[in-house]
Amino acid sequence: xxxxxxxxxxxxxxxxxxxxxxxxxxxxxxxxxxxxxxxxxxxxxxxxxxxxxxxxxxxxxxxxxxxxxxxxxxxxxxxxxxxxxxxxxxxxxxxxxxxxxxxxxxxxxxxxxxxxxxxxxxxxxxxxxxxxxxxxxxxxxxxxxxxxxxxxxxxxxxxxxxxxxxxxxxxxxxxxxxxxxxxxxxxxxxxxxxxxxxxxxxxxxxx
Amino acid sequence: xxxxxxxxxxxxxxxxxxxxxxxxxxxxxxxxxxxxxxxxxxxxxxxxxxxxxxxxxxxxxxxxxxxxxxxxxxxxxxxxxxxxxxxxxxxxxxxxxxxxxxxxxxxxxxxxxxxxxxxxxxxxxxxxxxxxxxxxxxxxxxxxxxxxxxxxxxxxxxxxxxxxxxxxxxxxxxxxxxxxxxxxxxxxxxxxxxxxxxxxxxxxxxx
Numbered sequence: 544x545x546x547x548x549x550x551x552x553x554x555x556x557x558x559x560x561x562x563x564x565x566x567x568x569x570x571x572x573x574x575x576x577x578x579x580x581x582x583x584x585x586x587x588x589x590x591x592x593x594x595x596x597x598x599x600x601x602x603x604x605x606x607x608x609x610x611x612x613x614x615x616x617x618x619x620x621x622x623x624x625x626x627x628x629x630x631x632x633x634x635x636x637x638x639x640x641x642x643x644x645x646x647x648x649x650x651x652x653x654x655x656x657x658x659x660x661x662x663x664x665x666x667x668x669x670x671x672x673x674x675x676x677x678x679x680x681x682x683x684x685x686x687x688x689x690x691x692x693x694x695x696x697x698x699x700x701x702x703x704x705x706x707x708x709x710x711x712x713x714x715x716x717x718x719x720x721x722x723x724x725x726x727x728x729x730x731x732x733x734x735x736x737x738x739x740x741x742x743x744x745x746x747x748x749x750x
Numbered sequence: 751x752x753x754x755x756x757x758x759x760x761x762x763x764x765x766x767x768x769x770x771x772x773x774x775x776x777x778x779x780x781x782x783x784x785x786x787x788x789x790x791x792x793x794x795x796x797x798x799x800x801x802x803x804x805x806x807x808x809x810x811x812x813x814x815x816x817x818x819x820x821x822x823x824x825x826x827x828x829x830x831x832x833x834x835x836x837x838x839x840x841x842x843x844x845x846x847x848x849x850x851x852x853x854x855x856x857x858x859x860x861x862x863x864x865x866x867x868x869x870x871x872x873x874x875x876x877x878x879x880x881x882x883x884x885x886x887x888x889x890x891x892x893x894x895x896x897x898x899x900x901x902x903x904x905x906x907x908x909x910x911x912x913x914x915x916x917x918x919x920x921x922x923x924x925x926x927x928x929x930x931x932x933x934x935x936x937x938x939x940x941x942x943x944x945x946x947x948x949x950x951x952x953x954x955x956x957x
Contacts, residue, residue: 686893698905741886
């Protein structure tokens with residue numbers, strides 16, 4: 544733990560720094576007493592906010608996974624051109640979406656103990672760095688899932704005349720609505736991941 | 751600049767710290783001489799690597815933008831069902847791809863001066879934090895562009911029987927090849943952005 548060697552630490556270290564530096568004791572003791580408390584509290588506040596954001600991200604990722612994963616609509620009629628049933632596993636992009644959001648949910652649950660470590664020890668830079676690196680990868684992962692699904696959902700809603708891809712949402716209204724909600728939930732999870740990376744970076748910055 | 755107050759600084763600060771701390775001069779001078787050089791050099795190495803990666807990312811983002819932006823194929827024949835011409839602006843996802851990659855290229859060019867500041871002043875935490883925050887947003891941005899275009903390219907290559915979307919790459923072979931190259935270039939840019947965030951985080955971590 545390199546944090547024990549730094550100047551901004553707990554009250555135990557103040558006595559040591561006081562004994563090593565002899566000159567101007569009155570002003571010096573006042574500043575060394577004020578700084579670690581303020582810094583520790585500030586960093587702990589960020590860590591607690593990080594923990595709350597992680598729980599929000601778990602909810603968003605789980606909602607995205609389950610909404611998409613349970614989407615399955617059977618039409619009460621059939622025509623010559625359109626099929627009877629629409630399910631998420633008809634499209635490979637939606638299957639990737641479900642897998643990616645399930646992985647994101649699993650990672651977030653596993654990251655909670657590390658987040659608690661950051662609350663208990665506000666100066667543990669190693670845990671913060673580890674979370675930041677994995678959070679960055681998950682930003683890309685959840686954004687990729689949400690964006691690719693959004694491209695397909697847009698196509699399902701609007702179709703494309705140039706490529707002769709027809710809109711299917713006139714038939715599968717319930718399917719499209721559920722899928723769109725799942726995409727929105729996944730984008731919320733991605734935005735929370737971006738905020739988690741920023742929070743970790745601000746907490747890592749030294750003073 | 752709070753970096754000038756830190757212990758790990760340039761050779762000018764060594765004389766000051768030597769004059770303020772009087773006891774055990776032989777061992778103390780050796781350690782204070784070794785630490786700032788090692789830390790500064792290590793952080794400067796990361797900053798130089800950051801600069802090189804940024805230039806690689808500019809190349810990748812520009813290749814993605816220009817390849818997609820100039821994609822336009824006119825077929826030498828026409829049938830009853832397929833049109834004569836395929837261009838990137840036939841699909842809204844590809845237009846978003848071009849705009850997003852152009853913005854990423856512009857941001858990367860603007861970020862180069864900040865990267866140079868980090869090379870010249872290895873302990874300037876403010877510039878690193880700024881770059882990290884914007885790089886994180888750009889990770890999401892380029893990944894979204896690449897992933898949504900990839901979903902459409904996959905559909906163009908393979909089609910989807912369940913939704914009656916036909917593959918168009920049998921007709922527009924050159925179009926599909928160029929678009930796929932652009933998507934790959936954009937994914938490379940996104941991966942470089944992830945590495946840039948990780949490098950900034952490692953450089954921000956205090957010692």
